[in-house]
Amino acid sequence: xxxxxxxxxxxxxxxxxxxxxxxxxxxxxxxxxxxxxxxxxxxxxxxxxxxxxxxxxxxxxxxxxxxxxxxxxxxxxxxxxxxxxxxxxxxxxxxxxxxxxxxxxxxxxxxxxxxxxxxxxxxxxxxxxxxxxxxxxxxxxxxxxxxxxxxxxxxxxxxxxxxxxxxxxxxxxxxxxxxxxxxxxxxxxxxxxxxxxxxxxxxxxxxxxxxxxxxxxxxxxxxxxxxxxxxxxxxxxxxxxxxxxxxxxxxxxxxxxxxxxxxxxxxxxxxxxxxxxxxxxxxxxxxxxxxxxxxxxxxxxxxxxxxxxxxxxxxxxxxxxxxxxxxxxxxxxxxxxxxxxxxxxxxxxxxxxxxxxxxxxxxxxxxxxxxxxxxxxxxxxxxxxxxxxxxxxxxxxx
Numbered sequence: 001x002x003x004x005x006x007x008x009x010x011x012x013x014x015x016x017x018x019x020x021x022x023x024x025x026x027x028x029x030x031x032x033x034x035x036x037x038x039x040x041x042x043x044x045x046x047x048x049x050x051x052x053x054x055x056x057x058x059x060x061x062x063x064x065x066x067x068x069x070x071x072x073x074x075x076x077x078x079x080x081x082x083x084x085x086x087x088x089x090x091x092x093x094x095x096x097x098x099x100x101x102x103x104x105x106x107x108x109x110x111x112x113x114x115x116x117x118x119x120x121x122x123x124x125x126x127x128x129x130x131x132x133x134x135x136x137x138x139x140x141x142x143x144x145x146x147x148x149x150x151x152x153x154x155x156x157x158x159x160x161x162x163x164x165x166x167x168x169x170x171x172x173x174x175x176x177x178x179x180x181x182x183x184x185x186x187x188x189x190x191x192x193x194x195x196x197x198x199x200x201x202x203x204x205x206x207x208x209x210x211x212x213x214x215x216x217x218x219x220x221x222x223x224x225x226x227x228x229x230x231x232x233x234x235x236x237x238x239x240x241x242x243x244x245x246x247x248x249x250x251x252x253x254x255x256x257x258x259x260x261x262x263x264x265x266x267x268x269x270x271x272x273x274x275x276x277x278x279x280x281x282x283x284x285x286x287x288x289x290x291x292x293x294x295x296x297x298x299x300x301x302x303x304x305x306x307x308x309x310x311x312x313x314x315x316x317x318x319x320x321x322x323x324x325x326x327x328x329x330x331x332x333x334x335x336x337x338x339x340x341x342x343x344x345x346x347x348x349x350x351x352x353x354x355x356x357x358x359x360x361x362x363x364x365x366x367x368x369x370x371x372x373x374x375x376x377x378x379x380x381x382x383x384x385x386x387x388x389x390x391x392x393x394x395x396x397x398x
Contacts, residue, residue, distance in 0.1 A: 007056040014091065015055035022048040022084030031080035038079045047076035051088040058095035063104050066096040090146040097150030098157075109151050112143035191303070191357040203230045203273040203313060226273055233269070259298040260325070263305060267323055270309040278318025279338070281309065287327035297389050300361040301325075301334050304369075307354040308336035308385045316383065317341030331367075332389045340373055340381040358387070365389050 007015075025031075026045060050072040057065040069092040076085050093112065097105050120136025204227050258266075263283060271281040293301075305323055312321045319339035326333035355371055362369040369387040376382055 008059050011056050011058050014058070014088075015052045018055060018084050018088045019048065019052035022052070022082045025082060025084060030083070032083055032086070033077070033079070033081040036078050036080060041080055044076065044079040044082045044085070047072045047079065048082050048085045051085050051092075054092060055088055058092060059099050062092070062096040062099045063101070066092050066100075066108075086142060090142055093143055094146040094150040097147050098154050105151060105154055109144065109147040112140075112147045116140040116144045187360065191360060194307075194354060194357055201230075201234065203227075204234075222276070226276075229269070230273065258302045259295075260293070260301055263302065263323070263325075266302070266306060266309070270313065270321070274309075274313045274321070277313065277316075279312060279316060279321050280319070281312075281321045282323065284322065284324045287325050287332075293332060293391055296365060297332060297391055300365055300367075300389060301332060301387070303361060304334050304358050304385065304387050305336055307358055308338075311354060312336070312338040312383075319380075327391065330390060330392060332391050334385075334387045334389070336385045337374075337382045340383050358385070362387050362389065 023045070026041060026048075029041070031041070031044065051069055054065040054069045054072070069089050073085065073089045076082065093108065097108050100108070116136060116139050119139045120133065123132035123135045126132065208223065208227055263285075267281050267283045271279075274281060309321065309323070316338035317340060321336070321338045324333075324335040324337075326335075358371070359369055367387060367389040369385070371385045372383070374382055374384045
């Protein structure tokens with residue numbers, strides 16, 4: 001009811017112009033019919049006033065306005081008629097299709113077409129002359145023409161709305177893809193940064209603590225040597241990471257990612273770093289297949305060994321730290337074991353990010369990983385990390 005009380009501004013303008021134009025035509029004596037039942041000129045003002053009032057409802061109640069307008073147009077046929085009344089009726093037909101329900105928008109063009117055909121056929125049968133055909137044409141122009149125009153405009157509006165909706169959805173999906181890509185890249189770089197730096201910084205922290213706590217020149221000299229070596233290696237790893245970050249804009253190629261061929265050097269360095277903690281690091285490469293591996297698999301295996309050795313340096317009790325590799329045609333197996341228990345001397349704190357990073361790497365490759373305490377056959381408790389990485393060619397996530 002509130003929409004009926006406050007019609008659209010454009011509807012008020014149409015109603016005012018239609019009523020004013022009809023009254024002007026009535027004043028100057030311009031009519032469209034003669035010899036009607038209600039031949040008094042003032043009688044045509046009643047349908048005109050009704051049609052003008054209905055123009056105020058063309059948006060709020062278009063179908064109701066069309067039904068009442070049709071009755072008003074029929075009543076106008078019994079008067080001398082007004083061109084303004086006829087034109088406002090065509091606008092009501094147009095508005096009923098454009099602003100009405102979807103069912104009405106489909107039904108009104110068909111109905112007006114049938115009415116046009118029926119009126120034309122009826123008048124041709126009654127008055128077989130050109131006048132009958134002219135009446136049919138006028139009927140189509142008054143009813144079917146506006147309905148067809150309204151349907152066309154409505155279809156274009158709905159197509160425009162659908163296009164805007166698709167565009168908004170496309171923008172939303174693109175933004176979601178961008179956020180996911182940024183998140184994935186940040187996670188990848190966080191894993192790389194942690195795995196590259198944590199090993200060296202852990203060794204630096206442990207040996208610097210030992211140098212400060214043990215008042216022995218030889219021990220301090222050895223600790224400083226280890227600290228320097230890890231500092232140099234850490235800087236090299238940082239330069240490689242910066243090269244990866246600048247990959248798109250750098251003139252030269254980025255530094256190569258580490259592979260399993262560098263495990264000997266990694267194990268040797270880990271042994272030097274952990275010797276003062278009573279750890280002995282060994283590598284057992286038992287791979288049956290020696291063919292090349294996909295680069296993501298080699299990088300993941302290298303990082304798993306690197307992080308496992310870092311964790312052993314932080315937490316393992318004195319004893320052996322064993323790195324074992326195995327490979328079949330389908331799977332690369334990586335195992336790193338260390339002795340569980342307390343050990344004397346300094347330790348570096350851990351955050352748990354290393355285990356999370358290993359699981360993420362393995363999940364991206366579609367493999368499996370397990371990390372936890374186990375008991376060896378001799379009863380010694382160990383911490384075992386075991387990962388199985390598929391080696392078949394596939395598209396790996398980064």
